Amino acid sequence: METLTVQRVIAAPIADVFGWCAATTNYTRTPFVLKARLARPGRGAPYGVGAVRLHTWVIGWFRERITAYHPPYDFDYAVERSFPPARHELGRMTFTEVPGGTQVAWTTSFQVPLPLVGAALTRALAKPVVAHVFGRILDAADTALTAAPANHR
DSSP states (O other): OEEEEEEEEESSOHHHHHHHHHOGGGGGGSTTEEEEEEEEOOSSSTTSTTOEEEEEETTEEEEEEEEEEETTTEEEEEEEEEESOOEEEEEEEEEEEETTEEEEEEEEEEEOOOTTTHHHHIIIIIHHHHHHHHHHHHHHHHHHHHSOGGGGO
């Protein structure tokens, strides 16, 4: 199992950054996420506990369920199904107010489930690709939330 964390400080209020990152449809603002939608709303909030998010990336398809939701500080998710198949043990985004904005930390633990080569394939190929896509999504959040400050007041 490989764990990776991608971090970024976004010069915007914590509630705005949390809201942008929770809304899976925003992820399509990168060329790596082709399609994203909320398939089932959560309890108490569209992206709250129990929400089901569907993502189609250039590298595959993912069905995620929100398992914890504490706005504007964190949410957790589990990948229930994916293609290509992957083992997934953790998905978490945390948000912390810092001087100059909001620190975002996006952590995931996963592995390509292939006998003998799965761990090496995860480490050598999948981990850097996932880190790159996470980074590009956070870059898109930064652009969206800082390009026009009046939009998030």
